[in-house]
Amino acid sequence: MNNRFSQFLNSPFFVKKSRTNLDKNQKLCICSQKVQNQQLPLTLAIARNGTKLLLKNTPSICLFTSIFSITSIPYRNLDVAIANPNSTPQVEAVVSHLVGVMDRSIQVAANPEAVNVRMTTCEVQVSGSETVYLYQEQAIADNLSHPYRQRFLQILPNQDKVESRAYKPIDAAKWIGLCDRPPTQRTLDPSDLSNEAVCSVFLMPIANIYLGATQPGGCPANIRGAVTITNTIVLHNEGMDTWDRGFDAAGNQVWGAENEAYQFRWVD
16 A cells, blocks of 8 residues: 555544555545534545445444545555645645635525525735635625625645634624735735634545545534534535534534535536
8 A cells, every 4th residue: 555545544534444456446435424422524435336445434324425536546546646735736726626606506406405605715915924815704695795604714734734724803894705805905914813713624635635624523612502613624626515513512413514515516
């Protein structure tokens, strides 16, 4: 097994290691499970013809599953696909996956009970900083002038991953619609950000996608009854899937994704 893939298997995404021989007809399967009210990190499997061949935790029930074909990348050459995210190109790759406008309109068309949310992300400049910052806001599609979530994201290398570190804006109303402004007007001072990051997601490149999750145990919060939030993110060519969840002090999920991910797709 190559060093890069061995490194991935030793990462927090896996608790068990195994080896198997696969041909080029592969798919990358992602799912998660809930055990005693605790949401485990995502399970990843290499599968062929619907058979799971490599699993992190063998789940009795998967609450959701996403399939991404990686047939164009032979298993034996997967080390080529898993590049070193300490390089600037890897940070730029994550930024290119995030910048733009996505919404859930396709998911809503298939599930009328889902709410169409629009996510808008753009690059910003923080005075005195050489690292990459993004501004991101989420709003109900028919009420875009009143976003319910606003964040500044610092995108930076972190060992073998790319970290997306989220900060709350000090004066949220000041930044509504920031991505509609010319790039020269998207400059802020460090004092416009909260002193400490709200949460971080750590992303790892696998084939042509990025898999990310919050730190083990999630991030502390005080949002709609949740004292802890967790998130698992998949960045791919069609957009982004997220499993954003909030848990109370007893470990019970009080809001967030349940039976399927929040599926954001690019808006043309």
